[in-house]
Amino acid sequence: MNFKTSFLYFFKPIFWGLIIALFIIYGSKLGVNLTHLSGDDNVSSYSIAVKKASPAVVNIYSQQYIDSSIDNKQHLQPTGLGSGIIIDSKGYVLTNFHVISSADQILIALQDGRFFTASVVGSDIVTDLAVLKISGANLPVIPQNTNYQPQVGDIVLAIGNPYNLGQTVTQGIISATGRNGMSSSGRQDFLQTDAAINEGNSGGALINSRGELVGINTSEFYSNNQNSSSGISFAIPYQLSQRIMKSLIMHGRVIRGSLGIIAENLDPLIARLWGLKAQNSIVITKVHKGGPAALAGVKENDILLKIDAIGFDTLIAAMDKVAEIKPGTKANLTLLRKGKKIEVEVEIGELSNIQTMPEN
Amino acid sequence: MLLRKLSCSIIFTCYLLLFTINSMAALPDMLNGQRMPSLAPLVDRASPAVVNIAISGNFSTQTTFTPFADPDNEAQIYSQPFVGIGSGVIIDNQNGYIITNFHVIENATEIKITLKSGLEFTAQVIGHDKHSDLALLQIKTDKALTQIEFANSDDIRVGDFVLAIGNPFGLGQTVTSGIISALGRSGLNLGNLENFIQTDAAINEGNSGGALIDLKGQLVGINSAIFGSDNGNIGIGFAIPANMVKNIAQQLRQYGQVRRGILGIKGQELTPELADAFALDSPHGAFIKQVTPYSAAEKAGLKAGDVIISIGGSTIKTFAELRAKIGSLRAGTRVELGVIQNGKAVILVATLQLSQLNKTKAHLLHPFLAGAILADADENTGVKVTSVAKDSLAQHYGLQQGDLIIGINRRRINNLSELAQMIKTAPEILVLNIQRDKRGLYLILN
Numbered sequence: 001m002n003f004k005t006s007f008l009y010f011f012k013p014i015f016w017g018l019i020i021a022l023f024i025i026y027g028s029k030l031g032v033n034l035t036h037l038s039g040d041d042n043v044s045s046y047s048i049a050v051k052k053a054s055p056a057v058v059n060i061y062s063q064q065y066i067d068s069s070i071d072n073k074q075h076l077q078p079t080g081l082g083s084g085i086i087i088d089s090k091g092y093v094l095t096n097f098h099v100i101s102s103a104d105q106i107l108i109a110l111q112d113g114r115f116f117t118a119s120v121v122g123s124d125i126v127t128d129l130a131v132l133k134i135s136g137a138n139l140p141v142i143p144q145n146t147n148y149q150p151q152v153g154d155i156v157l158a159i160g161n162p163y164n165l166g167q168t169v170t171q172g173i174i175s176a177t178g179r180n181g182m183s184s185s186g187r188q189d190f191l192q193t194d195a196a197i198n199e200g201n202s203g204g205a206l207i208n209s210r211g212e213l214v215g216i217n218t219s220e221f222y223s224n225n226q227n228s229s230s231g232i233s234f235a236i237p238y239q240l241s242q243r244i245m246k247s248l249i250m251h252g253r254v255i256r257g258s259l260g261i262i263a264e265n266l267d268p269l270i271a272r273l274w275g276l277k278a279q280n281s282i283v284i285t286k287v288h289k290g291g292p293a294a295l296a297g298v299k300e301n302d303i304l305l306k307i308d309a310i311g312f313d314t315l316i317a318a319m320d321k322v323a324e325i326k327p328g329t330k331a332n333l334t335l336l337r338k339g340k341k342i343e344v345e346v347e348i349g350e351l352s353n354i355q356t357m358p359e360n
Numbered sequence: 361m362l363l364r365k366l367s368c369s370i371i372f373t374c375y376l377l378l379f380t381i382n383s384m385a386a387l388p389d390m391l392n393g394q395r396m397p398s399l400a401p402l403v404d405r406a407s408p409a410v411v412n413i414a415i416s417g418n419f420s421t422q423t424t425f426t427p428f429a430d431p432d433n434e435a436q437i438y439s440q441p442f443v444g445i446g447s448g449v450i451i452d453n454q455n456g457y458i459i460t461n462f463h464v465i466e467n468a469t470e471i472k473i474t475l476k477s478g479l480e481f482t483a484q485v486i487g488h489d490k491h492s493d494l495a496l497l498q499i500k501t502d503k504a505l506t507q508i509e510f511a512n513s514d515d516i517r518v519g520d521f522v523l524a525i526g527n528p529f530g531l532g533q534t535v536t537s538g539i540i541s542a543l544g545r546s547g548l549n550l551g552n553l554e555n556f557i558q559t560d561a562a563i564n565e566g567n568s569g570g571a572l573i574d575l576k577g578q579l580v581g582i583n584s585a586i587f588g589s590d591n592g593n594i595g596i597g598f599a600i601p602a603n604m605v606k607n608i609a610q611q612l613r614q615y616g617q618v619r620r621g622i623l624g625i626k627g628q629e630l631t632p633e634l635a636d637a638f639a640l641d642s643p644h645g646a647f648i649k650q651v652t653p654y655s656a657a658e659k660a661g662l663k664a665g666d667v668i669i670s671i672g673g674s675t676i677k678t679f680a681e682l683r684a685k686i687g688s689l690r691a692g693t694r695v696e697l698g699v700i701q702n703g704k705a706v707i708l709v710a711t712l713q714l715s716q717l718n719k720t721k722a723h724l725l726h727p728f729l730a731g732a733i734l735a736d737a738d739e740n741t742g743v744k745v746t747s748v749a750k751d752s753l754a755q756h757y758g759l760q761q762g763d764l765i766i767g768i769n770r771r772r773i774n775n776l777s778e779l780a781q782m783i784k785t786a787p788e789i790l791v792l793n794i795q796r797d798k799r800g801l802y803l804i805l806n
Contacts, residue, residue, distance in 0.1 A: 044520070044521060044575045045517060045519050045520040045521060046519035046520075046521075046539060047517035047518060047519035047520060048519070049519060050517070050518050050519035051519075054518070112632075112643065113631065113632035113635075113643040114632060115632075157519070157539070162595075162596060163587065163596070165542070165545065165558070165587065165596065166542060166545065167542060168541045168542050168558060168560075168596070169518050169519060169539060169540075169541045169542065169560075170538070170539070170541055170560035170595050171538060171539040171560060195560070195595075196560045196594060196595020196596070197595075198594055198595065198596070
């Protein structure tokens with residue numbers, strides 16, 4: 001082995017090793033740069049997202065007939081302030097129910113200066129959503145992406161009209177995520193954000209850094225503290241509101257299935273005794289007289305294991321499942337009663353809109 | 361042989377990779393190969409230019425009417441000592457110029473500046489402008505100062521990241537982050553010239569006069585006010601745009617005061633209805649209702665019904681914005697105005713005129729005042745006696761040159777037209793409340 005061959009013997013692998021290492025290091029860096037260029041993470045400004053979404057966020061002024069002390073007649077007076085989102089070019093506007101709940105007339109102002117009178121298509125107290133309709137040409141529509149799954153830590157922008165100052169954009173992150181089920185439950189299950197949301201922001205849009213609708217902002221109108229922004233605000237998830245909206249447009253109300261029972265998770269000790277998991281076993285604590293479950297012979301202390309032969313992970317998931325069954329259709333419940341599994345067929349009833357306590 | 365070569369090269373690759381990954385892990389701003397977002401580098405750059413301001417002063421109140429008080433008795437001026445805090449921004453490191461809000465240093469007798477480094481100075485007021493709520497201070501030192509760079513505030517957009525640097529609640533320098541929430545905010549009645557940048561970066565008491573900076577570390581605005589409660593920030597804060605600050609600061613520096621230029625128009629916001637009626641494409645701009653004769657506007661060829669859509673090449677969206685932008689320019693400034701006139705876009709050039717203070721010969725108001733010449737005092741603080749003729753009736757009644765008339769017949773007046781109004785309704789006897797050498801006195805003219 002002369003000098004040349006021994007040099008090549010060492011040099012070649014070192015050379016190729018270097019090339020491969022360089023490629024791996026800088027190739028990965030190149031990849032990072034490319035994702036930055038794609039515009040998902042435009043760090044210095046969210047103005048592109050704002051430009052896409054903000055024209056579709058409208059100001060809502062609700063007016064009410066109020067007795068006048070001067071001439072004993074009723075006069076329209078502005079009583080409420082909020083925001084709304086134009087969801088499609090037909091003029092459907094999504095907002096919070098509480099923004100328009102007491103309105104006799106609803107006025108909608110677009111950012112381009114146009115004014116419309118809106119009609120109420122339908123509203124849902126449980127989720128605090130309402131759908132309005134305006135008729136106009138060339139309406140701006142908010143970008144939507146049904147595949148977007150909000151995650152804790154995602155950057156979001158809240159667009160609305162706080163205190164009627166005019167359109168305002170505030171920024172924060174998603175602090176907690178919500179669920180998309182239709183059953184009635186508390187607000188704590190909604191999206192939580194630390195973007196500043198104030199009175200007048202209600203019904204406005206929460207968007208992501210691509211300008212896509214993430215949720216409908218809901219500021220507590222009747223909160224004790226008038227200035228409620230303290231880094232904890234709530235929004236109704238887009239996917240839930242989309243389903244509510246579809247139902248409101250089709251039926252004018254949200255139709256939720258109901259069993260007419262009150263239930264809770266099985267006590268873990270008892271669950272173990274039965275060889276069950278507490279999480280996905282539900283004990284029925286109350287059966288409403290004359291309700292769908294009562295008619296089918298469901299009794300108190302029955303343990304619900306499956307609905308239509310499918311189990312569930314949580315009580316809330318079970319509630320969501322029942323809520324989504326069309327009233328009038330039949331469902332099979334798998335129950336555990338006195339140690340024996342039994343099957344019961346129930347005709348699902350409709351949950352009345354007034355009930356806001358968690359029950360099924 | 362080939363196998364051995366290959367294995368050797370793989371080993372070498374792995375070694376190199378390990379080495380570089382280790383070095384990457386040592387970098388604090390990288391995580392999983394991605395840059396960790398931190399604003400620390402630009403905060404390091406900009407924050408030395410932001411100073412804490414502490415003031416002390418006397419807030420003097422004067423009894424407006426004490427019928428039996430001796431005019432020479434000084435006891436009727438009550439003064440209350442007070443202290444205050446705020447922030448300021450160094451805009452010229454050579455001369456030690458610091459810009460802050462006027463309301464931060466109002467009534468101050470002593471202004472203490474503390475730099476981020478801890479150095480303390482006493483500052484002089486070079487000039488102030490109540491209408492824009494700005495004041496220019498100066499500190500004298502041989503020490504090296506850091507100055508802030510100005511951003512072009514006409515280029516910023518809603519959604520841009522910003523940082524507020526200031527001294528909230530006197531805690532010491534604090535940096536908060538947010539975005540630009542809105543532009544061109546007006547109608548808040550905070551001052552006369554309103555063209556605020558709105559932000560959700562937390563601004564609190566003590567942040568006033570501090571910096572709002574962009575991600576280049578350049579000054580976008582001077583934080584001035586918040587909307588909301590006594591509890592502090594609710595995500596709605598306001599800043600004076602940097603371009604306006606620049607113009608006002610330059611005037612204060614050069615002349616110690618703002619000699620505001622006026623265009624000579626009256627107008628209003630352009631509504632969609634007006635835009636329709638005048639067949640305009642866009643509902644943005646400043647609508648002119650009336651043009652004052654002989655004004656800069658008339659000379660430039662502006663007419664009632666015109667819509668101003670830009671000034672110096674930057675777009676005007678509202679009348680308030682035009683007002684604020686003109687109001688920050690000095691008399692004599694030439695401005696290029698983009699105007700829609702008779703449906704056509706034209707460019708007109710106007711030379712702003714000095715806003716004329718009202719001046720009148722006093723005998724026109726009332727015969728007792730004959731011989732005196734009166735003028736509006738600065739900033740609506742009363743009526744100044746600019747001269748008194750010898751052996752005139754006004755002199756006989758004791759009126760002197762330099763007197764400031766602040767009330768008549770127990771009623772406060774702010775300017776000449778209010779004085780004229782009051783004289784019309786009370787012609788029999790005039791009791792003038794006058795400020796002379798910072799003392800109040802009453803002159804009875806009958």
